[in-house]
Amino acid sequence: MDTVASSADFNRHDVAVLGATGSIGGSALDVIARHPQRLRATVLGAGRNVDALIELCRVHRPLHAVIDDADGFTALRDGLASAGLQTRAHAGAEAVSALAAGDDCDTVVAAIVGAAGLPSTLAAARAGKRLLLANKESLVLAGELLMAAARDGGATIVPIDSEHNAIFQCLPAPDRLAAGQASAGLARIILTASGGPFRGRSRASLADVSVEEAVKHPKWSMGPKISVDSATLMNKGLEVIEAHHLFGLPGKRIDVLVHPQSLVHSMVEFIDGSTLAQLGLPDMRTALAVGLGWPDRVESGVSGLDLLAQGGRLDFEKPDLEAFPCLQLAYDALAAGGTAPAVLNAANEVAVAAFLERRIGFLSIAALVADTLAALPAGPADSLEALEDVDQHARRQAIQGLAAHRMPA
Missing domain, CATH: 3.40.50.720 (NAD(P)-binding Rossmann-like Domain)
Known part of the structure; x- marks a missing residue:
């Protein structure tokens, strides 16, 4: 690059x-x-x-x-x-x-x-x-x-x-353009997550949550699919996979922290012990202005951040992988490599659509994704045609698997 x-x-x-x-x-x-x-x-x-x-x-x-x-x-x-x-x-x-x-x-x-x-x-x-x-x-x-x-x-x-743009902003100027090649001084990336509407809930308490509850995000107004992904933490799992490709780090050096205020958009830790964070109001125009104006800063229409007006505190906690296993499934797919992330994405789209149509329960989203990943071992991702074929195969497999998770009439 x-x-x-x-x-x-x-x-x-x-x-x-x-x-x-x-x-x-x-x-x-x-x-x-x-x-x-x-x-x-x-x-x-x-x-x-x-x-x-x-x-x-x-x-x-x-x-x-x-x-x-x-x-x-x-x-x-x-x-x-x-x-x-x-x-x-x-x-x-x-x-x-x-x-x-x-x-x-x-x-x-x-x-x-x-x-x-x-x-x-x-x-x-x-x-x-x-x-x-x-x-x-x-x-x-x-x-x-x-x-x-x-x-x-x-x-x-x-x-x-916003998360990956935050990392882009925190990296040194040459490294941010290195097309998936990690900086020699980069120790790890820390992606932040709002935690979604069910932050702090136990796995058992999520068995009967409704579609309306799942799409009611505490911070963002989004479409139903991405809102459900936020509720399951699958959106953060997909972002881990994206960060791997963008910044050249293995999954074990990409961490996730739940940050309910959604003001710290992500952090970068360097080998000298320094950690840089990018903060700002949750408005996509900031990230777009960074890209459109780079290497200069241009006005975006977004006001600066007043931390006192935002409550004067920043909280962080570890994600609960038992209650929200989709995040771990994404890490597993990244580790498997090849076509596994494509299978993960396709199965998740089928599962979320079925949940929104009230055909399966909330916890069945992760279960269906896990079943599909287990049924389709990873292969080489060496062409667009191969990936499109895997995407369609995974969707068919997930649709067939819906019967095992269907909610009773």
Whole structure:
């Protein structure tokens, strides 16, 4: 990965925002709009919501708009023309990848949700873009492939998850660009977790929790899937796997601490005994401003942190792996390597969907994931096609396993 850069190289960025109609895309566009002399949204991409994409084009006037759903092309093209916009319409997954790798952007905000975001993320990495990575699946499913593509293409990856962005900020300048190669002075990484809505509860007390309880996060307003992942601590397990690929550390040197205030976003410990922490209000615009402005600091719209106003205390505790075994399952999948993280992710998506549909109980999420991992031993993760095949195989296996965990009628 290219580690030689000067401020002069970053005077003006043309930015592709993929997943523009989602919350991260909206935050990215908010930061971009604050710096019209420095940042320009040239490509906006969305999944299926043509009307929302057209409205964003009215505001931001990109060169290109792309809808992942190929059937949406006519509506997008005609809607842009009706709005009097010169923005060119595109549709389909191949078009998303082509624009991510193309000449009309040098920076890509990869915020497409799920495995659908993986091809365009890889395309941007291979093309040497500055990649603001908010797509978890790209690292969980294909971390080895993505980091290799970034190294070979000379891409710069800036993680946008608040935890990984905190680590990025705490590392020395050359090391943060080292594409998965650990700093010689880095001892360990400490990811923080809010603990979710069930922090402090025993495993037995979680047997009958409802969907409504599981999605009611004490700190964040999120979609149902990620809210459940937070409740099971699977989200933190996935972040451990991401941190391994981003920063080149084995799982045994990546720790998790529960921090209910959610003000310390993560910490980095060095071999000299120093620990650096990044603190801030829980607002994604901070991490996006770090990526969009790097190596400079730019205004994000987020106010500074007043610790006294936030209660004047910071608490930490160890995660309860008996009550929340998904975190341990993620560590196990990371240790197994190869395709195991892809199996973990796929089985978890099936299990969480079944829980949200009230077909299985909360504790059965981890049980179903464990069963699927046991049924599908890890193999080599040496191509995107192999990983996509494993993903589908794991989903079928998990669906078949639902019967053993189904709630009584």
